[in-house]
Amino acid sequence: MTGRLAGKVALITGGSRGQGEAAARRFVEEGAQVVLADILDDEGKRLADSLGDAARYIHLDVTDEAAWVDAVAETERDLGKLDVLVNNAGILRFGALVDLSVDALRQVLDINLIGTFLGMKTAAKALTRAAGDAATSSIINVSSVEGIRGSAYLTAYTASKFGVTGITKVAAMELGPRVRVNSIHPGGVATPMLEEQGVAEASAAHISKKVALKRQGTAEDIAHLTVFLASDESSYCTGAEFVIDGGATAHAGF
Numbered sequence: 619m620t621g622r623l624a625g626k627v628a629l630i631t632g633g634s635r636g637q638g639e640a641a642a643r644r645f646v647e648e649g650a651q652v653v654l655a656d657i658l659d660d661e662g663k664r665l666a667d668s669l670g671d672a673a674r675y676i677h678l679d680v681t682d683e684a685a686w687v688d689a690v691a692e693t694e695r696d697l698g699k700l701d702v703l704v705n706n707a708g709i710l711r712f713g714a715l716v717d718l719s720v721d722a723l724r725q726v727l728d729i730n731l732i733g734t735f736l737g738m739k740t741a742a743k744a745l746t747r748a749a750g751d752a753a754t755s756s757i758i759n760v761s762s763v764e765g766i767r768g769s770a771y772l773t774a775y776t777a778s779k780f781g782v783t784g785i786t787k788v789a790a791m792e793l794g795p796r797v798r799v800n801s802i803h804p805g806g807v808a809t810p811m812l813e814e815q816g817v818a819e820a821s822a823a824h825i826s827k828k829v830a831l832k833r834q835g836t837a838e839d840i841a842h843l844t845v846f847l848a849s850d851e852s853s854y855c856t857g858a859e860f861v862i863d864g865g866a867t868a869h870a871g872f
């Protein structure tokens with residue numbers, strides 16, 4: 619098998635659709651074996667089937683520590699190792715700070731932040747085992763532009779994504795030199811996440827006016843960056859924030 623990820627084994631959370639799906643497609647094209655982990659079982663199984671022998675689906679709720687232990691063990695048992703972890707699963711909820719309930723805040727933190735923490739905690743030993751002298755393993759944590767700037771009506775999401783940005787740097791220090799850990803920070807990307815919140819059209823129109831590149835991102839745009847960070851081409855990148863937002867954070871926002 620040839621390709622930029624030839625021989626690598628990757629686990630992608632939230633892999634059933636959206637950016638996780640696009641990353642899975644690119645990873646397989648580049649020669650990786652991919653485990654798609656999600657709670658959307660039908661979509662995940664269909665996608666894995668369509669990708670052939672290089673992909674498989676497992677049910678994994680990222681907030682469930684015991685399920686994480688099983689997922690990592692199953693990956694090592696069936697595929698021999700784990701080289702790449704993409705902590706991509708996440709949810710978005712809008713609401714004014716003054717109306718936000720603690721339960722609603724906790725739900726977002728639980729999936730976006732605790733889920734990412736559990737992934738790193740549980741996979742760290744397997745990723746360390748998989749790293750060789752010539753190649754390092756890689757964790758890619760999907761944060762957001764809301765992990766480096768605040769957005770009105772996104773208290774819970776912004777808190778969770780700043781948390782992801784922070785624990786990425788801590789993990790990079792603790793897991794180096796064998797495991798690299800980086801965060802990616804997409805701007806507005808056309809995926810079911812925005813559709814489900816009923817803001818897809820408004821968001822696309824707003825972003826197309828505001829950002830330097832005058833369009834929303836695509837899941838494929840983000841997947842190219844994910845491939846780079848999963849591959850040995852990013853061998854000297856760790857603890858870093860990779861912004862991919864069409865220029866959204868380049869302007870002062872007035």
Ligand code: NAD
Nearest residue numbers: 632636637657679680706707708762804806807809810811
């Ligand atoms: P999406 O809703 O299409 O995909 C998210 C996936 O995560 C879904 O398949 C969903 O089932 C899964 N998921 C949710 N809760 C889960 C849980 N508890 N356990 C396992 N899987 C779970 O959205 P997307 O845009 O592809 O989002 C992917 C990541 O990118 C998220 O972390 C999101 O916060 C981030 N992001 C998205 C945008 C955007 O504009 N779309 C921008 C910046 C960052």
